[in-house]
Amino acid sequence: MRTDAAGSTRWMEPLLLVAVAAVIFIADQATKAAVISGIGLHERVPVVDDLVQLWHVQNSGAAFSLFQGGTLLFLVVTVVALGMIVYFHRQFRGRSPWLQVLLGVILGGTAGNLVDRVRLGYVTDFVSVGVGELRWPTFNVADSSIVVGIGLLVAYLVLTDRRREEVGA
Numbered sequence: 001m002r003t004d005a006a007g008s009t010r011w012m013e014p015l016l017l018v019a020v021a022a023v024i025f026i027a028d029q030a031t032k033a034a035v036i037s038g039i040g041l042h043e044r045v046p047v048v049d050d051l052v053q054l055w056h057v058q059n060s061g062a063a064f065s066l067f068q069g070g071t072l073l074f075l076v077v078t079v080v081a082l083g084m085i086v087y088f089h090r091q092f093r094g095r096s097p098w099l100q101v102l103l104g105v106i107l108g109g110t111a112g113n114l115v116d117r118v119r120l121g122y123v124t125d126f127v128s129v130g131v132g133e134l135r136w137p138t139f140n141v142a143d144s145s146i147v148v149g150i151g152l153l154v155a156y157l158v159l160t161d162r163r164r165e166e167v168g169a
Contacts, residue, residue: 013093016101017089017104017107020105020107021105021108022108023104023108024105024108024112024142024145025111025112025115028112028113028141028145029115032112032124035126041057042056043056044128051129051131052128052129053127054126055127057138058120058122058123058125059125060121074117078113081106082114085103085106088103096156099156102149103149105148106146106149108142109142109145110142111142112140113143113146125140125143126138127139
């Protein structure tokens with residue numbers, strides 16, 4: 001059976017999104033499991049002196065340990081975010097595959113933290129960057145994926161829209 005380019009795109013884009021999301025999700029869950037089994041709760045392990053530490057904490061707040069205790073609110077926000085990912089996936093069909101990769105990165109991170117919130121009521125964070133008591137909020141692979149994915153998605157869309165305006169497309 002022969003498949004045209006449109007038919008190929010129809011199943012390749014969702015496959016790409018799901019594959020990237022699965023890689024991010026597995027990396028997130030594996031790193032959290034390693035931290036839970038290897039570092040005591042609230043224990044700190046220096047990686048690069050004081051600058052980068054592994055610091056095992058339980059986060060009932062949002063990304064980067066912000067807004068502690070809002071589990072129900074964050075579950076609602078996560079469901080909305082998942083709906084937005086589906087919406088953007090459909091809107092970006094036929095455009096660059098990089099858009100599907102970025103959506104997959106965001107989806108994988110969102111799913112990683114969602115599973116922890118539902119299963120445990122909190123998320124395990126473990127990357128701490130800073131000097132002494134002056135530290136960035138502790139985070140994990142999922143948090144990083146969400147923030148970097150959204151940042152790159154916005155940058156990509158802004159840059160490609162500018163190029164389209166310049167070309168007159």
